[in-house]
Amino acid sequence: MTDLPVPSEDLPVHAEAPPARFRKRLRQFAESPGAVVGLIALAVIVLVAVLAPLISPQNPYDLMQLDIMDSRLPPGSQSFDGLPYLLGTDSQGRDILSGIFYGLRTSLMVGVVSAIAAAIIGTAAGLLAAYLGGRTETLLMRLVDLQLSFPTILMALMMLAVLGKGVINVVIALIIAEWATYARTVRATALVEREKEYIEAARCLRLPGWRILFRHLLPNCLASVIVIGTMQVARAIGLEATLSFLGLGASVTEPSLGMLISNGYQYLLSGLYWISFFPGIALLITIVAINLVGDRLRDILNPRNS
Amino acid sequence: MVTSLIRRTFQALIVLFAMTAIVFVGVNVIGNPVDILINPDANAAEKARVIAHFGLDKPLWEQYLRFLGGIVQGDFGTSFVYNKPALGLILERMPATLELAFTALFIALAVGLPLGLYAGLYPNRVSSKVIMSGSILGFSLPTFWVGLMLVLVFSVELGWLPSNGRGDTVELFGVRWSFLTGDGLRHLLLPAFNLALFKTSLVLRLTRAGVQEVLPQEYVKFARAKGLTERRVIFVHVLKNLMIPVITIVGLEFGSLIAFSVVTESIFAWPGMGKLIIDSINLLDRPVIVAYLMMMVVLFVVLNFVIEICYTLLDPRVRLNARD
Numbered sequence: 152m153t154d155l156p157v158p159s160e161d162l163p164v165h166a167e168a169p170p171a172r173f174r175k176r177l178r179q180f181a182e183s184p185g186a187v188v189g190l191i192a193l194a195v196i197v198l199v200a201v202l203a204p205l206i207s208p209q210n211p212y213d214l215m216q217l218d219i220m221d222s223r224l225p226p227g228s229q230s231f232d233g234l235p236y237l238l239g240t241d242s243q244g245r246d247i248l249s250g251i252f253y254g255l256r257t258s259l260m261v262g263v264v265s266a267i268a269a270a271i272i273g274t275a276a277g278l279l280a281a282y283l284g285g286r287t288e289t290l291l292m293r294l295v296d297l298q299l300s301f302p303t304i305l306m307a308l309m310m311l312a313v314l315g316k317g318v319i320n321v322v323i324a325l326i327i328a329e330w331a332t333y334a335r336t337v338r339a340t341a342l343v344e345r346e347k348e349y350i351e352a353a354r355c356l357r358l359p360g361w362r363i364l365f366r367h368l369l370p371n372c373l374a375s376v377i378v379i380g381t382m383q384v385a386r387a388i389g390l391e392a393t394l395s396f397l398g399l400g401a402s403v404t405e406p407s408l409g410m411l412i413s414n415g416y417q418y419l420l421s422g423l424y425w426i427s428f429f430p431g432i433a434l435l436i437t438i439v440a441i442n443l444v445g446d447r448l449r450d451i452l453n454p455r456n457s
Numbered sequence: 458m459v460t461s462l463i464r465r466t467f468q469a470l471i472v473l474f475a476m477t478a479i480v481f482v483g484v485n486v487i488g489n490p491v492d493i494l495i496n497p498d499a500n501a502a503e504k505a506r507v508i509a510h511f512g513l514d515k516p517l518w519e520q521y522l523r524f525l526g527g528i529v530q531g532d533f534g535t536s537f538v539y540n541k542p543a544l545g546l547i548l549e550r551m552p553a554t555l556e557l558a559f560t561a562l563f564i565a566l567a568v569g570l571p572l573g574l575y576a577g578l579y580p581n582r583v584s585s586k587v588i589m590s591g592s593i594l595g596f597s598l599p600t601f602w603v604g605l606m607l608v609l610v611f612s613v614e615l616g617w618l619p620s621n622g623r624g625d626t627v628e629l630f631g632v633r634w635s636f637l638t639g640d641g642l643r644h645l646l647l648p649a650f651n652l653a654l655f656k657t658s659l660v661l662r663l664t665r666a667g668v669q670e671v672l673p674q675e676y677v678k679f680a681r682a683k684g685l686t687e688r689r690v691i692f693v694h695v696l697k698n699l700m701i702p703v704i705t706i707v708g709l710e711f712g713s714l715i716a717f718s719v720v721t722e723s724i725f726a727w728p729g730m731g732k733l734i735i736d737s738i739n740l741l742d743r744p745v746i747v748a749y750l751m752m753m754v755v756l757f758v759v760l761n762f763v764i765e766i767c768y769t770l771l772d773p774r775v776r777l778n779a780r781d
Binding site for chain 2: 297300302304308310312313385389392393396397412420428431435438442
């Protein structure tokens with residue numbers, strides 16, 4: 152009796168109950184100190200962005216609160232009313248720290264919204280291509296190939312050249328530039344999943360096509376979508392910052408991080424480093440934190456590793 | 458070989474054609490050229506005259522044919538800002554961008570290949586781990602911010618290198634180049650390094666991954682068993698098999714270097730195509746935008762085409778598959 156196969160850790164993930172699986176994944180995640188640091192940093196950043204109106208020393212969008220007397224003060228200075236400017240002020244007397252808090256809102260919003268929208272469109276396209284096959288697949292995948300042969304920034308520039316400047320247009324440009332990545336990955340995963348027994352079983356049960364697609368195929372492709380999605384949020388934030396830096400994104404009055412950096416550029420050459428430097432650091436921490444988390448998620452969720 | 462060449466050429470032409478349609482529809486249908494071309498204060502007669510002049514009252518297919526005809530003749534219209542042919546403006550700026558992109562590519566390969574090889578051969582050394590962590594930074598740091606920091610450190614604080622323009626240029630083959638003069642080289646260094654950063658990380662990681670994939674292969678073991686020197690094993694057997702992914706990436710990324718030079722050129726006031734396109738988008742200089750986009754489309758289609766051909770020449774397996 153002793154040589155009966157004993158259920159081991161190596162069983163396919165489908166066999167585990169969801170809570171146990173989740174706890175195992177959580178434990179796996181915590182094994183990497185970098186990822187934990189990233190997750191904590193990310194939590195703080197999101198919290199700061201959400202609570203920005205409550206915790207900012209100043210509302211940087213409210214022109215009434217800005218004092219031109221306080222412009223271009225170095226970090227650690229005091230305002231006219233005795234308020235400290237921890238990270239200094241920019242050319243309009245805007246507190247850099249508050250600017251960063253509010254800028255994070257715009258940046259995170261653009262990153263998350265565009266990544267989610269691109270994920271939905273891309274996943275739908277990838278699933279349809281894999282499930283329907285034939286002409287639909289050829290057409291969709293040709294489009295994906297075509298798009299992926301152009302760099303994202305060029306696609307985004309093309310879109311902005313057509314749509315004009317502005318945050319909303321940047322979001323649209325990012326969605327159009329990034330959906331193809333999801334479509335390609337989801338199709339590849341779905342093609343493998345489609346051949347497995349549980350799909351065949353679902354077909355034998357004569358379940359309707361949409362049910363097989365969304366209840367059976369989709370959940371098993373989600374792991375890769377989550378992994379790409381995390382990375383894409385970071386990419387989108389970076390790209391939005393770049394486009395805003397080039398003057399094609401956020402408006403001057405409601406700056407994102409990229410716009411803040413861009414505002415400070417002309418002063419950088421005269422040694423007023425803080426206007427660009429600190430928003431850049433905030434951008435950097437955000438992107439690195441998301442990437443650390445995403446890297447770990449990829450290691451855990453990659454079926455080849457489990 | 459010949460059939461696949463013909464088929465690829467045909468595919469490339471279809472892509473080109475499709476992209477002209479997309480750019481045309483994008484600029485002329487989604488964006489309204491009338492708003493851009495006409496002064497909002499103009500009266501009705503003036504508006505009608507301009508619309509007729511640019512053929513905007515004609516049906517769409519006729520406008521498209523006119524647009525295609527223009528492209529074939531290299532005529533993209535006249536820049537509103539510079540009052541010069543749009544294509545000429547772009548071609549004028551092209552050498553500066555190409556110079557920057559090639560220098561960046563050179564840096565990326567010169568730094569990325571040896572470091573990647575090292576990190577792949579000795580993955581457990583501390584120095585390898587430092588290199589790999591550094592490459593993660595190279596990926597994560599936004600290019601434009603690194604550019605600003607380079608300016609801050611090397612131009613503002615240390616005062617070693619200039620932060621804008623091309624410096625002295627020398628004319629060679631009728632084009633002005635910076636890399637032939639000492640001053641030009643000094644101007645070239647920061648922007649090229651900035652542009653190269655991301656690609657260096659990419660080449661580095663790719664090389665390392667390649668080395669680790671190739672090392673356990675039978676033919677490497679066999680080469681070692683034959684008693685070949687470690688040098689020959691690494692430089693002939695390992696490196697040669699790495700070249701396919703590296704060449705693909707170098708080819709593909711060369712295009713993206715040109716696209717990303719938009720950012721670097723804006724920071725360092727490098728007078729190339731990228732700076733021109735950003736200025737044109739900001740000033741709504743439509744002919745220049747269209748000309749730039751079409752140039753990039755042609756560039757990418759040609760690059761992809763060349764890479765496919767290189768593939769076929771380098772890897773016999775691709776050739777065999779194509780025959781099926």
